[in-house]
Amino acid sequence: xxxxxxxxxxxxxxxxxxxxxxxxxxxxxxxxxxxxxxxxxxxxxxxxxxxxxxxxxxxxxxxxxxxxxxxxxxxxxxxxxxxxxxxxxxxxxxxxxxxxxxxxxxxxxxxxxxxxxxxxxxxxxxxxxxxxxxxxxxxxxxxxxxxxxxxxxxxxxxxxxxxxxxxxxxxxxxxxxxxxxxxxxxxxxxxxxxxxxxxxxxxxxxxxxxxxxxxxxxxxxxxxxxxxxxxxxxxxxxxxxxxxxxxxxxxxxxxxxxxxxxxxxxxxxxxxxxxxxxxxxxxxxxxxxxxxxxxxxxxxxxxxxxxxxxxxxxxxxxxxxxxxxxxxxxxxxxxxxxxxxxxxxx
Amino acid sequence: xxxxxxxxxxxxxxxxxxxxxxxxxxxxxxxxxxxxxxxxxxxxxxxxxxxxxxxxxxxxxxxxxxxxxxxxxxxxxxxxxxxxxxxxxxxxxxxxxxxxxxxxxxxxxxxxxxxxxxxxxxxxxxxxxxxxxxxxxxxxxxxxxxxxxxxxxxxxxxxxxxxxxxxxxxxxxxxxxxxxxxxxxxxxxxxxxxxxxxxxxxxxxxxxxxxxxxxxxxxxxxxxxxxxxxxxxxxxxxxxxxxxxxxxxxxxxxxxxxxxxxxxxxxxxxxxxxxxxxxxxxxxxxxxxxxxxxxxxxxxxxxxxxxxxxxxxxxxxxxxx
Numbered sequence: 270x271x272x273x274x275x276x277x278x279x280x281x282x283x284x285x286x287x288x289x290x291x292x293x294x295x296x297x298x299x300x301x302x303x304x305x306x307x308x309x310x311x312x313x314x315x316x317x318x319x320x321x322x323x324x325x326x327x328x329x330x331x332x333x334x335x336x337x338x339x340x341x342x343x344x345x346x347x348x349x350x351x352x353x354x355x356x357x358x359x360x361x362x363x364x365x366x367x368x369x370x371x372x373x374x375x376x377x378x379x380x381x382x383x384x385x386x387x388x389x390x391x392x393x394x395x396x397x398x399x400x401x402x403x404x405x406x407x408x409x410x411x412x413x414x415x416x417x418x419x420x421x422x423x424x425x426x427x428x429x430x431x432x433x434x435x436x437x438x439x440x441x442x443x444x445x446x447x448x449x450x451x452x453x454x455x456x457x458x459x460x461x462x463x464x465x466x467x468x469x470x471x472x473x474x475x476x477x478x479x480x481x482x483x484x485x486x487x488x489x490x491x492x493x494x495x496x497x498x499x500x501x502x503x504x505x506x507x508x509x510x511x512x513x514x515x516x517x518x519x520x521x522x523x524x525x526x527x528x529x530x531x532x533x534x535x536x537x538x539x540x541x542x543x544x545x546x547x548x549x550x551x552x553x554x555x556x557x558x559x560x561x562x563x564x565x566x567x568x569x570x571x572x573x574x575x576x577x578x579x580x581x582x583x584x585x586x587x588x589x590x591x592x593x594x595x596x597x598x599x600x601x602x603x604x605x606x607x608x609x610x611x612x613x614x615x
Numbered sequence: 616x617x618x619x620x621x622x623x624x625x626x627x628x629x630x631x632x633x634x635x636x637x638x639x640x641x642x643x644x645x646x647x648x649x650x651x652x653x654x655x656x657x658x659x660x661x662x663x664x665x666x667x668x669x670x671x672x673x674x675x676x677x678x679x680x681x682x683x684x685x686x687x688x689x690x691x692x693x694x695x696x697x698x699x700x701x702x703x704x705x706x707x708x709x710x711x712x713x714x715x716x717x718x719x720x721x722x723x724x725x726x727x728x729x730x731x732x733x734x735x736x737x738x739x740x741x742x743x744x745x746x747x748x749x750x751x752x753x754x755x756x757x758x759x760x761x762x763x764x765x766x767x768x769x770x771x772x773x774x775x776x777x778x779x780x781x782x783x784x785x786x787x788x789x790x791x792x793x794x795x796x797x798x799x800x801x802x803x804x805x806x807x808x809x810x811x812x813x814x815x816x817x818x819x820x821x822x823x824x825x826x827x828x829x830x831x832x833x834x835x836x837x838x839x840x841x842x843x844x845x846x847x848x849x850x851x852x853x854x855x856x857x858x859x860x861x862x863x864x865x866x867x868x869x870x871x872x873x874x875x876x877x878x879x880x881x882x883x884x885x886x887x888x889x890x891x892x893x894x895x896x897x898x899x900x901x902x903x904x905x906x907x908x909x910x911x912x913x914x915x916x917x918x919x920x921x922x923x924x925x926x927x928x929x930x931x932x933x934x935x936x
Contacts, residue, residue, distance in 0.1 A: 355726035358753070404753075431725055432833045483882065483890060486651055487621040487717045542652035543680065543749075545723040 271377040274333040274394055280341075285501035287560050291330055295556045296321045297564075297612050298493040298533050302573040304582075310480060313489035313537045321535060324374030325489065326367060327552060328422060333394050335422050335444070335503065342443040342504050343419075348451040349506075350415050352427070352439035359427045359439060360414030361404060362541035363548050367417045392420055414439055423535075423552030426450070428458075430482060430546060437461055438546075444503040444553045446496045446532060447587065452507070466581040484540045484547060491537040496586045497595075498532045501555045520591035525598040526559035529591065531571070558595075562602050564614035569606070572599035623650065623659075627711045628685060637738065637770045638704055639677075642686045642715060650683045653718035655746030656838070659686060660716040660884060665702045670870065672699040673884050675741040675838075676718060677771075679748035686715065689770065691738040697845050697865040719882050722812065722838040724749070729806030731757040734794065734821055736813020740770055742838055743812065747779055760794050762786040762813070796821065800828050812838040839887055839907050843867035846903065846926045853877060853936040854896050868922035877936055879922065886924035893922050893934050900929010 277284045287295065316322025321329070342349055352360055368390055372381040380391040389400045397420065401408035409416045418425050418441035427439040434457045442450035453461040458478050468474060484490060498505055499516035520528055535552040562568035575588070576596055583589055609615055629641035644650055653676055663670040674688035690703045707713070722742055724731060731750060733743050743759055750757045759782060763769035766787055775783045786792040800809070809830060811821040818837045825835045845865050852859050853872065862871040869891055872879060882888040886906030895918050904914045906921035913919045920927070920934070 358726060429726070430723070479889075483888070485621070485717060485719060485882070486653075542718075543654050544726065545654040545657075545720045 272328065272330055272332070272375070275330045277331070277334045279334070279338045279501055279503040283500050283502070285331070285334070285555065287556055288330060289563075290319075292556065292560045292563060293614060294320055294329075295561070296493060296533050296535055296554055297531075297561075297567050297614070298495040299570050299574050300610065300612050302570050302608060303577050304574045305579075310477070310490050310492045310538075313491035313539075321554065324370065325537070326370035326374065326421070326550070327535070328371060328375050328378065332422055336395060336420060338503050339419060339441075339443045346508060349443045350418070350441045351450060351454050352412055352414050353429075353455065356414070356427055356429065356439035356544070356546070357406065357412065359429070359541050359544035359546040359548070360412055362543050362546065363425065363427060364413040364417040365403070366539060366541070366548065367421045371421070395420060414441060421550075423550045426549040426551070427541070428481075428547040428549060429544075433482065434458055435478065435481060435547060443506075445506055445551070446498070446534070446553075447505055447507055447510075449507045464585075466585050467579070481538055481547060484538050486540040486542055489537055489539040491535060494534040494536060496532050497588055498530045498555065499528050499591070501530055501557065503553060503555075517587065517590045520594050522594055522598060525595055526562070527557055529558045529595055530555045531558075531561055558598070562599075565602070566608050566615045568599065568602040569604070570608045572596065572603040575599065621717045622662075622714050623717060625650075625686070625713055625715055627707055627709050627713060630707060630709055633689060633770055634768055636768060637689050637691050639687055639689045640703065640707060642688075642713065643684065645712060650686055651717055652683055653680050653745075654720050654723055655680055655749035656722035656724060656742045657718035657720035657745070658722075658742075658883070659688070659718055660881075661688070661703075662714040663699060663702050663707075665698065665706070668698075668866070668870075669874070670697070670699045670702065671881075671884055672842075675722075675745070677741040677744035679752070680745055681748065681752050686718075689738065689741050691770075693842070696842060697867075699842075719888075721883055721888055722810070722836065724810075725808045725834070725836065727806075728808035728834075729756065730804055730808070731755060732799075732803055732807050732809050733757060733759040734809070734811040734813070734817070735759065735761045736811075736817040737763060737768075738770065739811075739813035739817075739838070740775075741812075743810070744771060744775070746810070747775065747782075751779060758782050758784070760784045760786065760799065762788070762794060762817070765789045796824050797828065800825055800830065808834045808836065810836045810838075815839070839885075842885070843869075843924045844903075844905060844926070847928060849900075849927050849929070849932065851927070852931070852933045854933050855936055862926070867924065868920070868926060872922060872936055879936060881923060884923045886921050889921075891921060891923050893920050893936055894918060895920055896933040896935055898927070898929065898932045900927055900932065902927055 279285055321327045368381045371379040378393050382389040386403045388403050391398045424442045424444050426437055428435040429438040437453045437456050440450045462474050502513050505513050533554045537550050539548045541548055624645045625642040626645050628643040631639040633639050658673045658675045660671050660673050676686055677689055678687040690700050692704050693700045724746055735743050772785050786794055811818050818839055848864050849862050856877050858875050860871050860875045862868050880890045882890045889908045903926040905924040908921055909919055
């Protein structure tokens with residue numbers, strides 16, 4: 270049984286919705302009633318059936334619509350996809366990883382046939398059937414990274430590892446929470462994280478870099494990050510701030526449930542075998558408040574997290590303007606009773 | 616997060632004596648499948664079950680990264696070492712089932728380089744076997760200067776010359792041939808990266824000259840695995856696990872900790888990756904630091920030790936393990 274792919278939009282009329290099954294599998298990021306930064310990294314191993322971790326590269330009901338949205342973003346702004354000249358080999362590594370994982374997890378939708386260097390890739394949801402020579406860029410319609418990330422949900426940063434640091438030297442970034450690949454391209458780990466408040470002082474980035482540079486082949490890791498977005502817009506980029514920034518002023522007590530979305534990033538980290546680089550997929554999941562509060566535990570907990578969030582973090586995440594309206598709305602769903610430990614709904 | 620890397624169950628498929636000192640070992644997957652792809656410069660950690668002792672030694676993969684049907688390593692016999700290489704030479708025969716780690720690369724090519732200038736000494740040639748194969752396969756620009764004691768000990772010199780022709784330059788000590796290092800380093804095109812692997816003296820010499828001649832440090836790469844040295848036995852208290860252990864003459868501190876059932880993380884087991892760094896709680900005696908990870912200040916402070924290669928002499932040592 271395959272996935273039923275939804276027809277929906279992440280712009281203009283915003284028809285994006287989660288089905289009831291997808292609400293229950295949403296990767297809710299708070300395991301307790303408060304939130305503070307931590308190096309919350311764990312091994313990226315397969316999780317329970319029916320969760321977003323059932324496969325290491327998750328494909329869901331939004332796949333086709335997300336790929337269409339990505340194509341629209343790229344048509345308007347090709348600089349969302351960049352690869353410095355030394356990163357082509359890493360692009361092939363990524364192509365192999367994503368084709369293998371998608372074919373493994375969803376054989377009804379994707380097939381990879383390998384015959385030496387001659388590969389055939391069938392992507393049924395997008396109607397693609399291509400045969401090409403692995404390693405020979407001239408046999409694909411795009412570079413290897415662009416080719417495969419036009420067919421894979423989530424943003425992808427490929428980091429070159431050298432001089433004890435990681436360098437943002439390639440990426441496909443169209444579903445980002447207000448950061449720009451075009452601005453960050455070529456930066457090292459500390460440079461591109463410079464705007465993050467509080468975490469530097471806690472030494473988090475030094476420890477995180479040490480961990481990431483030691484990620485081993487065959488042992489990927491993951492963490493969750495989160496923010497909030499008004500309207501189910503995937504492309505909240507600095508380049509398009511003029512389009513989505515003003516949305517924050519449109520939240521009213523009446524439309525909170527429909528407009529305000531929790532945006533969760535499942536970030537994973539993989540060592541690439543040929544290039545010795547690291548790929549960092551950032552998979553974005555959106556859920557509107559009306560959908561989220563169908564799980565009473567999540568409603569209570571989100572209320573407490575947003576209420577107690579330090580001011581610097583609320584500012585960094587861009588919540589300041591609509592936080593009071595959101596809190597007022599959520600408070601009605603929080604009777605003060607205890608929440609069970611762990612992420613999942615009750 | 617974890618101890619070392621994922622393991623691979625392999626079988627020794629071939630053992631080939633290369634010359635008086637060096638033997639090559641071929642490994643295939645026991646289940647007949649392909650091995651993980653690797654990048655030139657990567658090593659695997661080979662687990663050796665030698666009676667009661669378990670040794671874990673890192674060896675560079677020297678096959679082509681384009682061929683993952685087998686892994687090959689070359690081991691130079693060290694008659695004065697702790698016995699790992701002697702075990703490989705004497706006891707490892709075709710058909711033996713062994714366990715090796717997933718590949719780890721701590722000496723990878725900088726793919727931005729316009730040219731890769733490689734300097735090898737002795738058995739330090741092995742990572743360059745894979746790197747030259749990788750570069751040749753993708754039309755990369757490289758040049759390898761290889762110093763060996765005699766022609767008969769010039770491991771793989773013939774193979775390399777056959778494969779890469781005049782990209783390979785040989786220097787024989789017994790013929791008094793020397794790399795004209797200053798001239799070589801002064802005549803490279805912009806964008807060249809320098810790689811050196813060989814005895815510690817050679818690595819230091821090359822790094823030193825490169826620095827004097829104005830090479831930026833980020834263009835100078837070296838592989839500096841220190842093999843653990845044998846030494847006097849010593850006793851250690853592991854405070855966290857509440858154990859007291861003795862480190863044998865031929866054993867590394869890390870191996871002794873592992874033999875006691877405590878598993879610190881590790882990757883290189885050669886004093887460079889930093890994974891097994893261990894805090895010292897108290898000591899009365901003197902450290903013999905052999906690593907390239909801790910700073911001189913760390914070494915002087917007596918607060919830290921790298922148990923994979925460093926030792927201790929004295930009355931008592933208590934570690935946070």
